Amino acid sequence: MARILVVDDEIGIRELLSEILYDEGHTVELAENAAQARAARLRARPDLVLLDIWMPDTDGVSLLKEWASQGLLDMPVLMMSGHATIDTAVEATRIGAIDFLEKPITLQKLLKAVAAGLARPVVPGIQQAAARPAAERRPDSPGMPPVAAEPVSTVAQQDPSHLGSIALDQPLRDARDAFERIYFEYHLVRENHSMTRVSEKTGLERTHLYRKLKQLGIDASRRKNNNN
Structure with a gap:
């Protein structure tokens, strides 16, 4: 998100x-x-x-x-x-x-x-x-930060292919969905499947929360019954 x-x-x-x-x-x-x-x-x-x-x-x-x-x-x-x-x-x-x-x-x-x-x-x-x-990009211009000769990469030279259980070589949307499943399942378990408390913790209104869980294929009610 x-x-x-x-x-x-x-x-x-x-x-x-x-x-x-x-x-x-x-x-x-x-x-x-x-x-x-x-x-x-x-x-x-x-x-x-x-x-x-x-x-x-x-x-x-x-x-x-x-x-x-x-x-x-x-x-x-x-x-x-x-x-x-x-x-x-x-x-x-x-x-x-x-x-x-x-x-x-x-x-x-x-x-x-x-x-x-x-x-x-x-x-x-x-x-x-x-x-x-x-002329404004010269390193000695007053008030202007020097410009690096070569862009500095923000990505490490050797990135792992996974972040936890999430593969990083898949499309962004798929990786985001995988993260969101882990995220929402964590909060569901932590809040004992109370949709009110999960809504408060995640900052999503209940309507949007139910829609998001359905989109991610998370059956909150079924999981709650299995844990009882």
Whole structure:
């Protein structure tokens, strides 16, 4: 599960994306403008941001540039728009956005882009450096951090192929499902299959909790009877 920030001035878009992502098990924070997005970013770095381009106060591309210049673009950002031009999409990608979603966004395209974004490692400083002019990226520029000659990998040279019982060489969605099964089964046993307490511990409403357990193939009622 990931923490995802959705930034869009249209309440309908925010609510729709929030519902879809919440059903996928993610924690979702909403912002209707750049000011709220800045505050959310400063409170805690999200694992991924869905950022609308056209907003009334500060547009998404300007906010993306701002985060890049301040060294805050250390999370994957997916740009969204129903009216952006190719040039705008290219500019956003050059600054550091990892993808561009054209509205209306289909469910399949959204989930695919989010999964790809969460699976993509982000090296702090690399995207921000690319967004600045070459003269500003000199190591001796006042106030500017030096740029490494070669990107430093965030992945260890020799990664194990398993995390516990979870194989890491399978698709992200399958690995996430495997983790979530272990996670929810742990809480079910710990809370003696009390759905109320499991709901409180996991932060999921009961309706979403039942839906998630069904999606993962966990029969909570059957398991409870077997343990009695």
